[in-house]
Amino acid sequence: MALRLVADFDLGKDVLPWLRAQRAASEASGAGSGGADVLENDYESLRVLNVERNGNIIYTYKDDKGNVIFGLYDCQTRQNELLYTFEKDLQVFSCSVNSERTLLAASLVQSTKAGKRNELQPGSKCLTLLVEIHPVNNVKVLKAVDSYIWVQFLYPHVESHPLPENHLLLISEEKYIEQLRIHVAQEDGNRVVIKNSGHLPRDRIAEDFVWAQWDMSEQRLYYIDLKKSRSILKCIQFYADESYNLMFEVPLDVSLSNSGFKLVNFGCDYHQDREKLSKHLTLCVFTNHTGSLCVCYSPKCASWEQITYSVFYIHKGHSKTFTTSLENVGSHVTKGITFLNLDYYVAVYLPGHFFHLLNVQHPDLICHSLFLTGNNEMIDMLPHCPLQSLSGSLVLDCCSGKLYRALLSQSSLLQLLQNTRLDCEKMAALHCALYCGQGTRFLERQIIQWISENVSACHSFDLIQEFIIASSYWSVYSETSNMDKLLPHSSVLTWNTEIPGITLVTEDIALPFMKEASEAIGQHQSSAAKLRRSGKESALGQSSRGSRSGCQVLNFKGYWEKLNSNLEYVKYAKPHFHYNNIVVRREWHNLISEEKTGKRRSTAYVRTILDNAIKVISNLEARNLGPRLTPLLQEEDSHQRLLMGLMVSELKDHFLRHLQGVEKKKIEQMVLDYISKLLDLICHILETSWRKHNLHSCILHFNSRGSAAEFAVFHIMTRILEATKSLFLPLPPGFHTLHTILGVHCLPLHNLLHCIDSGVLLLTETAVVRLMKDLDNTEKNEKLKFSIILRLPPLIGQKICRLWDHPMSSNIISRNHVTRLLQNYKKQPRNSMIDKSSVSVEFLPLNYFIEILTDIESSNQALYPFEGHDNVDAEFVEEAALKHTTMLLGL
Numbered sequence: 003m004a005l006r007l008v009a010d011f012d013l014g015k016d017v018l019p020w021l022r023a024q025r026a027a028s029e030a031s032g033a034g035s036g037g038a039d040v041l042e043n044d045y046e047s048l049r050v051l052n053v054e055r056n057g058n059i060i061y062t063y064k065d066d067k068g069n070v071i072f073g074l075y076d077c078q079t080r081q082n083e084l085l086y087t088f089e090k091d092l093q094v095f096s097c098s099v100n101s102e103r104t105l106l107a108a109s110l111v112q113s114t115k116a117g118k119r120n121e122l123q124p125g126s127k128c129l130t131l132l133v134e135i136h137p138v139n140n141v142k143v144l145k146a147v148d149s150y151i152w153v154q155f156l157y158p159h160v161e162s163h164p165l166p167e168n169h170l171l172l173i174s175e176e177k178y179i180e181q182l183r184i185h186v187a188q189e190d191g192n193r194v195v196i197k198n199s200g201h202l203p204r205d206r207i208a209e210d211f212v213w214a215q216w217d218m219s220e221q222r223l224y225y226i227d228l229k230k231s232r233s234i235l236k237c238i239q240f241y242a243d244e245s246y247n248l249m250f251e252v253p254l255d256v257s258l259s260n261s262g263f264k265l266v267n268f269g270c271d272y273h274q275d276r277e278k279l280s281k282h283l284t285l286c287v288f289t290n291h292t293g294s295l296c297v298c299y300s301p302k303c304a305s306w307e308q309i310t311y312s313v314f315y316i317h318k319g320h321s322k323t324f325t326t327s328l329e330n331v332g333s334h335v336t337k338g339i340t341f342l343n344l345d346y347y348v349a350v351y352l353p354g355h356f357f358h359l360l361n362v363q364h365p366d367l368i369c370h371s372l373f374l375t376g377n378n379e380m381i382d383m384l385p386h387c388p389l390q391s392l393s394g395s396l397v398l399d400c401c402s403g404k405l406y407r408a409l410l411s412q413s414s415l416l417q418l419l420q421n422t423r424l425d426c427e428k429m430a431a432l433h434c435a436l437y438c439g440q441g442t443r444f445l446e447r448q449i450i451q452w453i454s455e456n457v458s459a460c461h462s463f464d465l466i467q468e469f470i471i472a473s474s475y476w477s478v479y480s481e482t483s484n485m486d487k488l489l490p491h492s493s494v495l496t497w498n499t500e501i502p503g504i505t506l507v508t509e510d511i512a513l514p515f516m517k518e519a520s521e522a523i524g525q526h527q528s529s530a531a532k533l534r535r536s537g538k539e540s541a542l543g544q545s546s547r548g549s550r551s552g553c554q555v556l557n558f559k560g561y562w563e564k565l566n567s568n569l570e571y572v573k574y575a576k577p578h579f580h581y582n583n584i585v586v587r588r589e590w591h592n593l594i595s596e597e598k599t600g601k602r603r604s605t606a607y608v609r610t611i612l613d614n615a616i617k618v619i620s621n622l623e624a625r626n627l628g629p630r631l632t633p634l635l636q637e638e639d640s641h642q643r644l645l646m647g648l649m650v651s652e653l654k655d656h657f658l659r660h661l662q663g664v665e666k667k668k669i670e671q672m673v674l675d676y677i678s679k680l681l682d683l684i685c686h687i688l689e690t691s692w693r694k695h696n697l698h699s700c701i702l703h704f705n706s707r708g709s710a711a712e713f714a715v716f717h718i719m720t721r722i723l724e725a726t727k728s729l730f731l732p733l734p735p736g737f738h739t740l741h742t743i744l745g746v747h748c749l750p751l752h753n754l755l756h757c758i759d760s761g762v763l764l765l766t767e768t769a770v771v772r773l774m775k776d777l778d779n780t781e782k783n784e785k786l787k788f789s790i791i792l793r794l795p796p797l798i799g800q801k802i803c804r805l806w807d808h809p810m811s812s813n814i815i816s817r818n819h820v821t822r823l824l825q826n827y828k829k830q831p832r833n834s835m836i837d838k839s840s841v842s843v844e845f846l847p848l849n850y851f852i853e854i855l856t857d858i859e860s861s862n863q864a865l866y867p868f869e870g871h872d873n874v875d876a877e878f879v880e881e882a883a884l885k886h887t888t889m890l891l892g893l
Contacts, residue, residue: 293564
């Protein structure tokens with residue numbers, strides 16, 4: 003399955019054996035009450051109540067007398083601890099323990115079993131208690147009301163020193179949230195008692211809300227209130243210094259006016275009727291460390307013929323509404339849609355019907371999200387009971403009492419990549435797998451192996467191109483939080499193909515209004531009250547709350563800084579910051595043109611560019627200590643080195659412009675790592691194909707004949723060239739030489755020349771020199787050599803002709819020499835009488851022409867331009883002309 007659930011905790015394995023051992027030890031000592039079916043009854047009543055920020059799990063069960071027992075499982079030590087026994091037959095639906103395990107808060111209701119007498123006071127439906135449990139001592143009744151109350155302690159840090167004051171949230175069914183401040187003190191050694199038990203100060207945090215969610219890991223409270231029938235999402239952040247702030251408000255296009263009252267992640271909600279889950283709306287908020295903020299929403303379902311759900315990508319400024327039709331809905335669907343937070347992805351699934359992995363960081367194109375439907379074996383293994391998505395990737399199955407860590411399965415995603423027929427699923431599976439692997443060699447080798455065997459498997463996008471760009475992106479993604487804005491993660495810019503089974507509507511949405519300091523203080527008086535008690539204000543308080551009089555904006559830190567950066571990017575980043583090679587392309591063409599004309603700019607500039615290329619190759623070689631199978635990175639190939647060096651220069655400038663505060667040395671290394679990764683992936687793709695077809699170094703000579711294996715490698719090299727050419731990416735020096743050698747081996751002459759003329763094969767000086775040396779002067783080889791020479795740039799062509807001792811090369815040299823002589827020739831009056839005694843051949847047109855060339859060569863105007871051309875002169879031209887004429891006439 004694409005989603006892998008790894009159990010971190012299981013009531014049946016981590017708690018029940020311990021309880022049985024405790025019971026057995028108690029009975030052995032004679033303290034137990036006996037009863038053959040006690041253990042089974044305990045197992046039936048055993049259930050999870052809450053998961054705290056530090057990972058500790060609170061559970062409850064009833065003994066044989068009906069007493070309510072609270073226990074805690076420590077996720078660090080893997081040990082259980084009994085916290086408290088409440089000697090009344092009530093049912094617990096909310097519980098929380100403070101970080102020091104000295105206080106326990108619980109809400110209980112009357113047991114629903116028939117025949118049970120009412121243990122609560124008349125008119126009371128819920129009893130909320132605060133208990134001193136270190137050791138067990140006083141019990142204080144916080145609420146005894148006719149409405150349900152949920153409890154949750156705040157945790158300033160996962161591991162922190164004991165604080166003199168604890169903070170407890172009370173969430174009422176009457177739509178208000180209070181914060182209680184509980185002062186504790188130590189007496190008689192380690193005994194912890196409540197100091198102000200007679201009167202616990204409380205602050206009203208929120209009221210008139212219809213929905214709320216608790217984020218235990220980040221200590222945030224999200225809630226929605228209705229203003230003029232509009233749903234306004236708000237967030238309160240609780241800080242380690244015991245302060246809190248309203249961070250933002252944002253309107254949501256969701257209908258909650260008739261949805262009643264709903265809480266998310268305030269413990270395990272056994273109070274809610276789970277048989278009616280499918281009829282109720284589902285709404286939850288997910289965040290991750292990159293500053294993303296997503297609201298997932300599924301409205302009430304009138305019919306199971308179609309399912310609609312929306313994801314508000316608030317950090318991107320748009321929402322997407324998905325609609326899918328269900329198959330085989332003859333039986334009533336009793337479970338609702340489940341949303342799970344997987345960090346970089348959000349999973350949406352309806353057991354047995356569909357599974358949707360939504361890319362949170364790059365949601366623009368639907369092809370980057372994976373959608374599976376029907377009885378696909380990838381989704382059949384998901385639990386059919388409702389799952390509760392906690393902070394991070396933790397998932398709680400309240401029915402079975404298991405706590406999972408949800409992970410994407412690399413092996414399943416690779417299997418899907420290899421077996422699916424749809425391009426959209428291949429694209430999504432590739433990106434999901436690369437996210438899981440984050441540049442690991444093992445995963446890359448598996449993907450490269452598959453690509454080398456299925457290079458033409460995709461028709462909607464270039465598979466090699468997409469893999470190179472995505473894998474290179476992930477190789478440097480973790481270096482800075484803004485990398486997703488600076489580098490492309492995909493080569494695909496648009497996707498117009500429909501995804502089978504799902505339709506999509508995208509809409510712009512309002513961005514959050516980040517609250518100002520003065521407003522935040524006006525709404526939360528507890529901070530001011532705390533300052534009055536302490537008589538001072540902490541540095542963090544000053545930075546996070548500002549002054550009453552000013553309109554200073556909050557000094558965002560951590561997640562809020564990243565979210566604010568994302569929102570600023572949405573507001574002002576036009577065009578987008580993503581790097582592109584437009585400047586590199588233009589500058590590279592300029593340098594090549596200068597090389598052809600011999601009018602290159604300062605050598606210092608070119609030297610700097612080439613030095614950049616040397617750094618890239620050195621960095622690449624340092625990452626790969628083993629010998630390479632292919633002859634890459636072993637020749638100069640100045641054109642590719644120029645492209646490589648220009649890319650280093652431009653990408654470094656790009657990072658320096660947008661990565662403020664990052665050290666220049668770190669940026670330079672990031673650039674070298676990124677470009678090295680691009681080249682390394684190309685080398686590995688080629689080497690994988692080389693190894694698969696068992697090629698050897700003997701094929702590097704032009705005088706061998708091509709085989710089916712060589713043709714296969716030539717084909718994949720051609721596909722690599724196509725992939726890099728459209729993106730204007732550099733290739734490893736030596737690539738074009740090897741490509742040309744395989745082309746000469748495998749292609750007929752007319753196909754070979756067509757590939758050269760169309761730019762599929764690029765002739766390098768190294769390749770042509772080797773061709774001239776390796777091939778003899780048979781008629782077939784002469785035709786090949788002559789065709790190659792004619793297609794060479796003039797400067798390279800002149801060098802190559804001098805290596806080929808053949809009348810044809812002499813003819814070309816002569817023509818080039820004559821062309822240069824006559825370029826600036828000005829006809830002068832001359833004597834038309836020719837001295838026949840001075841020539842040995844009676845061929846008047848040639849005699850006349852040679853005399854002109856001799857005059858030009860002897861004049862001053864010819865000395866400088868043609869100095870140093872291997873002493874090519876009029877006599878050489880005459881000899882070459884006679885030989886060529888004789889050959890043409892067959893004499």
